[in-house]
Amino acid sequence: MIDAGAFGLAAVPPAWIRSSDDMSVPALQRMFDESATTAGGSERKEGALVLLILIELALAGVGVWRVWSWMRGERSARPRWLQVVRVYSDGLAWVSGGVLVFWIGLNVPNARAVLLVILCTCVVSILLALAALRLLRAIADAGEDALWPVFLNHSRMLINAIRNGLRIIAPAGECELRFGFGSLDRLLSPGTFIRWYIVSLALLPVLLALVMTRILSTSPAPYRASLGALFGYNALVVVSCLTAGALLTFIGCAIATYAGILRVKLNVRGAFIAVAACTGYGTAAGFAVVALLPMMQRIVPMPGLGSLASSPGLTPQLLVEVPAGFAIIGYGIGIPVGIVVLCGTARNLLVRRILAPLLFILVLVGMTHFGFGPRGTLLSMVAAMPSVGAESCTDSAIVEHSGDPEWMLRALDACGRDSIYLDDSVFLWTGAIAVCILAAGRFVIDFRRDAMEAAVSD
Structure with missing residues (x-):
């Protein structure tokens, strides 16, 4: 049997053994609890990350599937460029929505600019898709193949609506407001000065009340x-x-x-x-x-x-x-x-x-x-x-x-x-x-x- 003291070495146990011996039972229990908590937190974070990835992939998949379905199906709507704008805007809205959910879940610090760009992209895509869909329905209802006749028709309707609104707001037209030299003449007439004098006399008690x-x-x-x-x-x-x-x-x-x-x-x-x-x-x-x-x-x-x-x-x-x-x-x-x-x-x-x-x-x-x-x-x-x-x-x-x-x-x-x-x-x-x-x-x-x-x- 080899003696450690013969080689000038003290029979000292390793540090982890000494620390374990010196620790009490509650301290060891706390250490194991903290390790378990840290491990549980890491597992929850990984689970949340996996869930965000799945949500992003699902939303993006919906957008890609809608674009792919349109490309493989019948594209009978006219005009074709408006249909393209509608489909691709719809797909981009789904994809950007998935990216937005994933980015919000990551909670990356100091990344507000990226979050704002993604949000704007999503909102603009949704608005473009809705506007294109509304225009396509209007063209189909009108029985036309181009946007210009529908645009002219809606412009006429808008002008008529504005005229009717102005007629309701001002039924008498401009006759109630009239500017010109006749108005200035009336303001400088002797009758106006007499009326102002009478009004000033009527306001004299008010001035007296103010002073008192x-x-x-x-x-x-x-x-x-x-x-x-x-x-x-x-x-x-x-x-x-x-x-x-x-x-x-x-x-x-x-x-x-x-x-x-x-x-x-x-x-x-x-x-x-x-x-x-x-x-x-x-x-x-x-x-x-x-x-x-x-x-x-x-x-x-x-x-x-x-x-x-x-x-x-x-x-x-x-x-x-x-x-x-x-x-x-x-x-x-x-x-x-x-x-x-x-x-x-x-x-x-x-x-x-x-x-x-x-x-x-x-x-x-x-x-x-x-x-x-x-x-x-x-x-x-x-x-x-x-x-x-x-x-x-x-x-x-x-x-x-x-x-x-x-x-x-x-x-x-x-x-x-x-x-x-x-x-x-x-x-x-x-x-x-x-x-x-x-x-x-x-x-x-x-x-x-x-x-x-x-x-x-x-």
């Missing part, structure tokens, strides 16, 4: 809070009195209708629509005013109010506050309009346009006489609020309580006394004049219309 809104939005916070409380509470009691007056007027007319005194069907729906329309117009006007404020500040800067960036008043909150104020104005105008149209179904013009407005004015007079006008209503609201002392008239106190409308109203009452209340006589005269103007205007319009209808019938 701009000034109020950029005013100091105490001043803005004071004006907000003053006008807000007065507007609240005014629309409250108008709504109560309109409701009492409607109840009176309904009782008269039920008792047979007023033999007219009340136009409640028309009155409600009139109020809603006026409220909507007011809201839209408020949005328009707010939307024009930034442009107005940029085009016509107002001195002393700062730039657009530094102005604290131009905030998105104005999109809520200003339209709400204009909506209240529109609602206040809509109530008299609704009263005027309440008896709109009557044939007697006095009953149709005068009776309900007159009753509405009498109701407002009675309400103010018995203390239910704007002044009396606001006084009762202030009396129910907690009182404040004389120190509330200072600027520091106003700044501190600028976010409390009730405190602001009570402070204004303590500091300004009767100057914050809307006088009932002003309310009555303003409401009566507005209602009379609306009623008289509708009366004249109805009178002229009835007179024209009577003249036509005679």
